[in-house]
Amino acid sequence: MKNWLSTLKTLTWKDLLQEWRSKDMLTAMLAFAILSIFIFNYAMELDPRQRAELAPGILWVVITFSGTLGLNRSFVAEQEQGSFDALVMAVPGLGSIWLAKQISNFMMMLVLIVIVLPIYSLLYNQNLFIPGLWLTLILGAWSFSAAGTLLASMTVQTRMRDLLLPVLLFPLLMPVNMAVVKAGSGIMTSAPVASYQVWLAVLLVYGIIMTTISLLVFDYVILE
C-alpha cells in the first residue's frame, strides 16, 4: 500500500509538473471558459430570479465543455512519445496511473472553477460564494473527470479522439449534469435542503461508482 501511494504521488507530481511547464490544458480550458461566459452574458438578458435559477446550468455547461478540451489533452504527452508503455512496464498496479491522471485532471477542473466563478459573479452581478454551490460543483467536477479520464484513456488510442471523447462522455454524464443543475438551482434559490439533497447524493454515489469502476477496469482497458 505504501509503495502504491508512493507511485501515485510520483505519477501525480509528474502530471502536474508537465502541465505547469506546458500549460497546454489550462490555457485552452480557461480561454474557452472565459469566452463562453462573455457570450452567455451578451446573449441573455435575465432578471435576478432567472439568473439565480440558470447560473448553475450556465456554469456547468461552461465547465464541462472547457473540461472536455483539457481531457482530450490529458493523455497526449504519453501517447506522443509512447511513454504510456514505459509506465505500464514500470508500475505494478495500473490503477495508480488512472488515479494520478484523474487527480491532476480534477485539479485542473478546480483551478477552472476557482477562476470562472468570480468572473461570472462580476459579469452577472451575482453572489456565487455559496459553500453549497461550490460543494456541488466540486462533486460534479470529480465525477466529470473520473468518467472523462477513463474514456480519454480509451479514445486517445483512436484517430478521432477529439470527436469521440465528447460523443461518448456526455451521455455517460447525464446523471451528473442533471444532479449539478438541480442541486445548484435549489441552492441558488434558497430552496429547502430536502428538495435537492437527493441530487447531492446522486453526485456522491456517481463519483464513488465511477472511481471504483475505473480503478477496476483500467488494467483491462490498457492491456486489451
Added chain:
Amino acid sequence: MQIELRGISKSYGRLAVLKNCDLELESGQLIGLLGNNGAGKTTLLRIISGLLSADAGRLLVDGEEWSLKSPEWRRKCALVAHKTFLYQNLSGLENLRFFSELYQHDLNEKDLRERLDQVGLARAADKQVRAYSRGMQQRLTIARALLSEPDFVILDEPFTGLDKDGSAQLVRMLADLKQRGAAVLMTSHDPQTALKVTDGFVRLSRGVLGEAVAVQGREWTEIEPILYPESTPEGQAA
C-alpha cells in the same frame, strides 16, 4: 536465468502476424532478431514485454511458467522501442528520477547524474528533453531503460539515430549488460554493427521464427546465407 517462449501466436482479424514462435534466451546472451519491415518483429517484442496480449503462447522462466501479462514479468523487462518513452517537458535528470522512483530504486541525484554521464549526457542533464537532438534522446532512452537493472532487455532498432560515437557507446553498454548477466533481445537493420556483441541471430519471416544461428566468431558474410538462404544463388535457383 533461462527464458523460454513457446508457441507465441498473434493474429489481427484473419491476418496471422506470428505463427507458433519459439525462442530461448539465457542470462548473459544477446540474440539479434532479424526480419524485413512488417515481419512482425515489433509485435513479438511487445508481446514479450507484456504490452500486448498474445492469442496463444507460454513463458517459462527457469522452467517455471509465468504470465506474460503479469506486472512482475513486465518489471523484469526493459524495452527500448521506436518511440522514446520520454517526457519532453521534463529534463533528462527529471525523466530518470521519475522512472527511478516508479521502480522504487531510490537512486540519489549523484547516481542519476552518473547514469547520464555514462551515456554522454552529463552536460545536458538539466535541459528539457524537447531541446535534445534525436541521438541524445535515444541515449537518454537507453539510460532510462537500463535504470531498473533489468534481467531481460528488449531493444527495437536501438542504433537508430545514433552517431558513430553513440553506436560505439551502445555496443559497450550492451557488452556490459551481458557481463552483468542480463538476457538481451535486439532487432536491428544493421546486423554488421550488432554482430560485435551478438551471440546469435534468429530471423522472423512471414510470422515464422526460424532456428537460432550462433555467431561463434563468424563474419556476417558467413552467417547471412544461413539466415537468408533465398538470397544465395542456390536458394534463388530453388
